[in-house]
Amino acid sequence: MSDVAGYAVAAATRLGLQAGDTVGESGYDEDVDHDLRDAIADLIESELLDDDSDEVLNAVLLWWRDGDGDLTDALINAVPLLAADGVIWLITPKTGLDGYVEPSEVAEATQTAGLAQTTSVNGGPGWMLARLARPKSGKARR
Known part of the structure; x- marks a missing residue:
């Protein structure tokens, strides 16, 4: 295993991913947490795929900051990339940090995109x- 920070390994483990999963990544920029990315790649035993991949994905890592554009559109565009049981992990800066996204914005975009937020994971320092x-089928509210 590579020399990845302990918080990153703990966070990656909580994502429910496993070896062989296919994970895409969107919103990559210089501020992403490289330890977290490395821990996820170690866990799935594969590199993260970029926006140009045509693979069916078990998960999409969507790095998102205030000012990145329309979150609803980004979520809607990510859904077709997912396997039937695939998930989007929306990664946003913590409260008080540059690029922080208001929870109300996340909630509205999530609902509009036809998704539900099921859990949150502390991704480490930022x-x-x-x-x-x-x-789940039968539980969608319109």
């Missing part, structure tokens, strides 16, 4: 991860 998934 990031929070929110698990967004399609609602």
Whole structure:
């Protein structure tokens, strides 16, 4: 295993991913947490795929900051990339940090995109991860 910070390994483990999963990444920029990315790649035993991949994905890591554009559009564009049980991990800066995204904005975009937030994971020093998934059959509210 590579020399990845302990918080990153702990966060990656909580994402529910496993060896062989296919994980895409969107919103990559110079501020991403490289230890977290490395821990996820170690866990799935594969590199993270970029926006140009045509693979069916078990998960999409969506790095998102205030000012990145329309979060609803980004979520809607990520959904077709997912396997039937695939999830989006929305990764946003923690409260008080540059690029912080208001929870109300996340909630509205998530609902508009037809997704549900199921859990949150502390991503270490600067990031929070929110698990967004399609609602289970019969539980969707319109």
